[in-house]
Amino acid sequence: MTISARALSVTFDEDQMWVRLEDGRTIGVPLAWFPRLLHGSMAAREQVEISPSGLHWDELDEDISIAGILAGRGDMTRASSRAA
Secondary structure: OOOOOOEEEEEEOOOEEEEEEOOOOEEEEEHHHOHHHHHOOHHHHOOOEEOOOEEEEOOOOEEEEHHHHHOOOOOHHHHHHHHO
């Protein structure tokens, strides 16, 4: 069983990121989960690169896996720094 699906497109509204997946689902994720996206400009957010495993924003230094989104995980950077 596949635990992830490939993203086809990414759009944003005021406080959500919407990821359309190849299996027909559209997943809404709060921008608050990803501070780099939340604080980035709309122009920077729109510069997303879609790969088989996830989403990447070079300008914002952000990488998000589709598996992570489906598992309900937000920005893991802060969780890692708290554990240190």
